[in-house]
Amino acid sequence: MYWEDTDAGGVVYHAQYLAFLERARTEWMRAQGHGQDVLRTQHDLVFAVRAMRIDFRLPARLDDALQVSVSLVQCRRASLVIAQSIRCGDTLLLDAEVRVAALSAAGFKPRPIPQPLFEALNALVETPA
Template sequence: MSVEPLFSWPTRIYWEDTDAGGVVYHARYVAFMERARTEWMRSLGYGQERMRAEHGMVFAVRSMQMDFIRPARLDDTLQVSARLVQLKKASMVFDQQILRDGELLLSAQVRIAALDAASFRPRGMDEAVLAVLQPHLHPESEH
């Protein structure tokens, strides 16, 4: 089975996403990227509740580097992409982009840590989860 290494999730900009200047407030981009990663995991059969209930695990952002290139505005339709570029036992790294009509607005790299759902301490992912994620690792990853 051929696996597409890029996942894209659409989002629209509403009043609640904008600041007094009429552009998307910078922190909203973080939420858009989280939704794309969450929906990617859900598309693989691992929604947040399943991860917590069946595997006793949650994911948390460990670090994030973002490059704001152009602003998004009210009523824009955006594509938020997520590409898995590194996979380790207890963490993964995504390259993410936000585009409007093919124009790059933001690029980011996000490191996600696997945590125990009860203690919120770092832990390794179950082999079953790693086996589902591994085929989606971008083949040209050098991280």
């Protein structure tokens, strides 16, 4: 963690966790071959966070090295449910459930996930442990 992520006491500010989760989801999609530019240009699609449940368990602190996980737990025709966690070593700091909606990139209106992408994402669905 960096100074910019923390408060005066060296504890990570709660809103920063949202940015960490977002970056991890973006990098996960990119690693699957579905980067944001590909989604937008090839599929006329963007994903937008619709709802999020977060359990803050323990604080992260200045200089902590964090690991952020991403696990697709549900793929529906026009939405995804993603489980995420943030750990420092073996210690769970935060877990979250993120619901994202599929939207048209051109008009930001709800739309179904295109069939080839839907099938590819469905193949990545993991059952929660």
